[in-house]
Amino acid sequence: MKSSTKDTESILTREETRTGLGPETLKRAILNHLFYNQGKFPEIATRNDYYMAMSFAVRDRLLQRWVASVKKYLNADQKIVSYLSAEYLLGPHLANNLINLGIYENMEKASNSLGMNLDWLIAKEQEPGLGNGGLGRLAACYMDSLATLEIPAIGYGIRYQFGIFEQDIKDGWQIEDTDNWLRRGNPWEIAKRELGYDVKLGGYVQHYTDINGKFKANWIPGMIVKGIAYDTPILGYRVNTCNTLRLWKSEAPKSFDFQTFNQGLYSGAVSDKTVCENISKVLYPNDEQREGKILRLQQQYFFVSCSLQDMIAIHLSQGGKIERFYDKFVVQLNDTHPAIGVAEMMRLLVDVYEVEWDLAWDITKKSFAYTNHTLLPEALETWDQDLFQSVLPRHLEIIQEINRRFLDEVTIRTYGDQDLISSLSIISDGPWKKIRMANLACAGSFAINGVAALHSELLKKTVLKDWYQLWPEKFSNKTNGVTPRRWMVLSNPKLSSLISSKIGEGWIKNLDELTGLEQYADDPSFQQEWMVVKHEMKKDLAKRILQRTKIKVDPSSIFDVHVKRIHEYKRQHLNILHVIALYNRIKQNPDAEVVPRTFIFAGKAAPGYHLAKLMIKLITSVADVVNQDPIVKDRIKVVFYPNYNVTNAQRIYPAADVSEQISTAGKEASGTGNMKLSMNGALTIGTLDGANVEIRDCVGAENFFLFGLTEEEVQQKKSEGYNPFDYYMANPELKLAIDQINSGYFSHMNGSVFKDLINSLLYHDQYLVLADFESYVAEQERVAEAYKDKQRWAKMSILNAARMGKFSSDRSIKDYCDDIWKVGPSPVELVDFHQKTQ
Ligand code: 475
Known part of the structure; x- marks a missing residue:
């Protein structure tokens, strides 16, 4: 039965006592669930009891909509x-559901009035x-x-x-739990x-x-x-x-x-x-x-x-x-x-x-x-x-x-x-x-x-x-596309409010509206506000990094982020070779001007993938040396943030200045982290691979740091008989970095630790790490140069976010609906399921 707007209103009034969305009703619902589901009263309830009670209260509100949706799908010939x-x-579901229901603030009030902090409860969710x-x-x-x-x-x-294992790092190695x-x-x-x-x-x-x-x-x-x-x-x-x-x-x-x-x-x-x-x-x-x-x-x-x-x-x-x-x-x-x-x-x-x-x-x-x-x-x-x-x-x-x-x-x-x-x-x-x-x-x-x-x-x-x-x-x-609800509104509320203060909230459902920000890209006060939000998010991440890894990082350094599964084709080792090269430049010339940078890595390696696990060990080993060396004077820091998952991704993306998308051209089907980072104002350093190509088209070549061989060049090199050893011999910085890894400089003088990885690079290198090294290092210099000019950087960052409309998963789904599925929207109206019993 379809209900008119008036009916809907009266249903909502009747429902208010049970599934209403006001702070008082929410509070009462939480207390009810605390009692009837958890069997607890406030004095003895744990934080987890409150998390459960709140989640059940939210779930009630979902169910009201869910049952109406299911009912509609079963009847209509949709x-x-x-x-x-x-x-x-x-x-995690809780915070996302609060946002989608539109009750985040009300729930904050409800939990405050119960003496609870909403963020703590949200953090309870596994x-x-x-x-x-x-x-x-x-x-x-x-x-x-x-x-x-x-x-x-x-x-x-x-x-x-049991879902994906939890990753811990012990002695620099990945441990699975x-x-x-x-x-x-x-x-x-x-x-x-x-x-x-x-x-x-x-x-x-x-x-x-x-x-x-x-x-x-x-x-x-x-x-x-x-x-x-x-x-x-x-x-x-x-x-x-x-x-x-x-x-x-x-x-x-x-x-x-x-x-x-x-x-x-x-x-x-x-x-x-x-x-x-x-x-x-x-x-x-x-x-x-x-x-x-x-x-x-x-x-x-x-x-x-x-x-x-x-x-x-x-x-x-x-x-x-x-x-x-x-x-x-x-x-x-x-x-x-x-x-x-x-x-x-x-x-x-x-x-x-x-x-x-x-x-x-x-x-x-x-x-x-x-x-x-x-x-x-x-x-x-x-x-x-x-x-x-x-x-x-x-x-x-x-x-x-x-x-x-x-x-x-x-x-x-x-x-x-x-x-x-x-x-x-x-x-x-x-x-x-x-x-x-x-x-x-x-x-x-x-x-x-x-x-x-x-x-x-x-x-x-x-x-x-x-x-x-x-x-x-x-x-x-x-x-591909990604949802701006989770990856902007939920994970970066400050940036989202700033955006909405300029262009309204329409962008959340229609991401193309972000282009409205372009007119502010040159506005110094907007640039300032934009960079203040970024800095706040970097401070938050720095706190977490300190808690989790005991590494102290400087929020005003460039946050250079490489987060994704660990895989040879994604080339985390290319990134770390660049870090070693920078380190050597400092060692050889301690007064060299180096724009301070924090290299942040995160990602899991498949438990049976030996070389990927070695890549993690290499990153953590380089971190141990670089982070301690007094000559470096904290100008570069390397962090491996353990247990990359959705929760941690939500904390990392908003704090990123630079997004590493450096796979061998032709290997990354699309990538989606590249989209999330760019939406949050990070600038990409990347190859012409996967969706990077389209991202660059959208944000403009001048707002993207491009390097490396193209897919065709990769194929050509391989067919000509690519010899990585030639690249090693020809580039002194590359040779030194590899020799140091080999000699045990980063592994307490035990050079054998990384031999499989080094042999793979020097004698096979199927992902052309060595071939792309020089071009990567050169482009990284341009990144550092650009960061020195705060206004230019802010403008580039704003334009990146402003031009990401295409990469909303709403656009992807519309494309699937129109071209493949031939299915259209079917709006659901609330139904009064209690009518008969009232
Ligand atoms: C691509 N996983 C990304 C993303 O389209 C792309 C394969 C076999 C067994 C288990 N897992 C897999 C994948 O193939 C995979 O995750 N592919 C990724 O799909 C979404 O953005 O480039 O690598």
Whole structure:
């Protein structure tokens, strides 16, 4: 039932006592939850009790909107976007929900009146780290924008019991600790214990002909796992749309197998439960590196099967026809991790709903779209056919059949071009057959996209070249974006208020309005205010750095920030080589003029990635020497800030002057940290890689520090036979830096510590660190020079933020909606659910 504005008003009045947004009502709600949820009264309540009580109070207000949204989606014949992602790197919910509800100030008043500090309570939240890096964080930004744009959407994923590990630094090395984020309970999720699906695994397939003479397959599983839905409401900014993030937890179908137990095989009965629960136990901590483990395939299949069963159930329950599945849902595959969905959809259609193969394939192809996030060959997912068969015997048959028919089509279209046929084949030939998930995703999708203009072009030229040749109409670019709600309003409130004081608040929902700041870029008093905010944020970060690392840094030095996963292609070692070069300049000429700089690094290394872990050790070792050396006189400082996650990112971005985006051209698909830093007024030093290219186009070449080889030059160098050793011999500063690392200058004279890293640089250097060194160092000199001119720097910083409108995830989502999903907004009105009982 639709309600008029007047009805809505009266609902709101009635609701005021329960889910109202005023400070008094909020206070009462917190006290209620303290009592009825936590079983505490103020005198004995802990800070965590208050955090929980406040979160439940906020959740009540989300639920009111969530139930109205769900109700609307179930009734209307509105198409729903279904986002399938193995990772969601959400970050803490509480503060974000306060902002989106518009009750931050009121909640501050409520908590003050309870003698509590809102910031402390917000800091109590354990962030859900259910992702590794860019791909998972993108999914989270997209959930925010989908809700804000009032697009009906469900995000599907896995409720990992342990998210990305917590990083600590001991003796300069990364130490991993488990992330037990659910330890104190999670007030943001609603367990739907009654909503579960069975997922088969292993076993074998029986074939038979039914009474109608139809050929049938019967999959006899080795094991059945149950997926239980855990829903997290995702509210948009200042709208009633509250979408669902539905994460699946794996359990044993029965908590106990009594038969096994009674036969005295107690451990067998229990281990079955353990095996089932293991599936959603832990996130694989590899970023851009495939993990060929059985458990990983089980995870992927588990969540995709639950999600597709759920979508079909929703569609059918509304009277939809299975043949018209794609009228209700469009399914976006976030990389190939959920690509098994193509085969699972076919299995459900053909085996369960008895749809004819050709029609089933047509339905499937109309339902799926695929986003690629990386060109790195080591990240392209393939599964050994034998392993695949042991987990998904029926899906192997289905993929073989898809492939047989598909290659027939390709043969005709290419007039039997063998090279094309073998490159497009979903199953690789040769003695060790592999299932290629990117090929499955491409074959089963109507749309394929990259995540930045350059990346999408490279996809068409390299890894997906043959697909592009045959199906150019499927390809498009969707440049990534980030949500300005979390990455500006929430993490940088002072800058946000300053911006709003000049151009109003419209930019928060329409980031293009930031161009309104351009007219103030030359205004000395605005520049002054802008730089005061930056300085405040630097002081805050300096305090945290001191607390966390015991390193004292100067807030008036340049804060040069390199924060992201640690990876050779992201070239944190290029940055540290520059630091060593600067250090040597000071040592050789102690009176040399050096613009004071603080080099801030943060990021996790995959636990099994030896060279990435060595890169962390190198950074911390250089820090130990440089930070202590009296000759340096604090002009340069090096900090490795531990445990980079969303919470810490929110503290670092607002304080950055310089954003390091220095990947080898052609390797970083897009990057999104580059966008967040620039929005917060940092100037980029970067290569022409990923979205850097577009950022530079937008902010203007004069407001961007460019260096390094282009993607084409990289390719050319490699084909000419690149020899890193020549660069080492030719550049004395580079040679000295490398020799010092080698000699043990930074490692208590034990030179062997870094030998693997040094050998890799001198004799392979696949990411052309040495080739780009000279150009990088030269550009860094220009950075230092520019920083000396405070007015020029302020202007450049303002113009960077002012011209970032394109990089809002709202723009990205609009592009997906218009070009791929064909879904529009569907505003939600509040409904009075208590009417009947009042
Ligand atoms: C790109 N992760 C960024 C970002 O589009 C880009 C791969 C395999 C297994 C586990 N994780 C991965 C990625 O591929 C990934 O995070 N890719 C990143 O996606 C969003 O901005 O350039 O590297």
